[in-house]
Amino acid sequence: MLRVLSVAGYRSLRDLRLPLDPLTLITGPNGSGKSSLYRALRLLADAAQNRVLPALANEGGFASTRWAGPEVISRAMRAGEQPIQGTVRDGPVSLRLGIGGDDFGYSIELGLPQDAPELFEDDPQIKREALWAGASYRPASALVERRNPSLQVRDGRGWAAVNTPLAAFDSMLSQHADPSQAPEMITMRERLRGWRFYDSLRTDAEAPARRVRVGSFTPVLAGDGADLAAAWQTIVAIGNGELLDRCLQDAFPGASVTVSRDDAGFRLAMRQPGLLRPLDAAELSDGTLRYLMLLAALLSPRPPELMALNEPENSLHPDLLPALGRLIATASAQSQVIVVSHARRLISALEDAPDCRSWELRKEFGETRLPDLPLDETPPWRWPER
Structure with missing residues (x-):
C-alpha cells in the first residue's frame, strides 16, 4: 500500500506531503488544490508510460504548471508583516513528484532545460529520478539512481553504471527494463501503469x-x-x-x-x-x-492496486450519494482508493466507512496546505539531492 504522496513545485502545491490510507478522501473549497493533487498523481502514472512531459505540455507547459509563488513563505509573510515577494533562490527551479509505499518508493524531478534544441527551449528536462526500498528515501536504501542522463543500479554494496545514457525527456522507468539487474524498476513501472483514474x-x-x-x-x-x-x-x-x-x-x-x-x-x-x-x-x-x-x-x-476518482458525484442526484459512498467503501477492500470530492453527502458517507481518512485542503497565500495535519503525523520524506 502507498503511505505517502509528496509534491513540490507543482501549481499551488509548493511543498505538500499527503498521508495515504486504504481509503483516502480529499476535500476542500473550490480552488484549494484538490484537482492539482489529483493531477499530480496522474503525472506519476504518466512517468511509467513516458508521458509526463506531454502531459505537462497539455496543461500549458512547464512555466504554467510550476509553483508561481516565492521559494519560501516566511513567518513574517504569513503574519502580514512582510509583503509576498520574490527572493534570491537557494535551490534550482524544479517540479518534484514522489510516492512511498510499504515496499518501494519512487520520485521524479523536472527542471529547466539546458542547451535545448531550437523551439524546445521551454521543455522541462528530467533531472533526477530515484527508486528505493521502503516509504522514505535514504541514500543507503536507494536501488536505482538517475542524475540527468546517467543511470546506476545497486550492485551489492556498490553501484553499477548503465552504459546507455538517458535522453532528457525519457523516464528511466520506460527506458530501462532489466529483470536481472533492476527487477524493482520493472515492478514499479507495472505498478504505476496499473493505476486507474x-x-x-x-x-x-x-x-x-x-x-x-x-x-x-x-x-x-x-x-x-x-x-x-x-x-x-x-x-x-x-x-x-x-x-x-x-x-x-x-x-x-x-x-x-x-x-x-x-x-x-x-x-x-x-x-x-x-x-x-x-x-x-x-x-x-x-x-x-x-x-x-x-x-x-x-x-x-x-x-487495481490504486484507483483514483475525481468528483465522482458529478451528474448524480444527492440521494444517490450515500449509496455511492458505500460502493466506494466496498471497493476499498480490494484496492487502495483516493477520492476527491466536495459533495457533503458523499463526504459524510465516506467518513463513516472503516479505514477512511479525510483531509481538507486549504489555500493560504496561494499555497495548498493541510491545516489539520499535526507535525507528528507528517509522513517522513526526503527528496533525493540533485
Missing part, C-alpha cells in the same frame, strides 16, 4: 457508452466508460455478479440491468419499477448512466 466518464448525448458496440472480455472499464456494456457483462461472467446486483439495488431498488448481443454488438438496458419496457443506454439519464459506469469501474473483476 476516473475523471472523465462521459454521459452526454454522444457518449460512447450510449451506443451499441462490439464487445469482448473487458475486466477494466475504459476511462471514458465507452465499453460499459462489455465491462458489465464481464463482471457477471467472471466477477462477483451477486455483489454487482446488491450494489445496484442499493442505489436503484427494484431495478435490473441486462446486456444482450445482436449483429451490431453489445447492448445494455435497464429495467426500472413502473416502466413497461427496459430503457436502452441511450435513453438513460446522465446520472443513472454515470452510476452504472461507477459500478462497473469499482467492482472490476481485476481490481
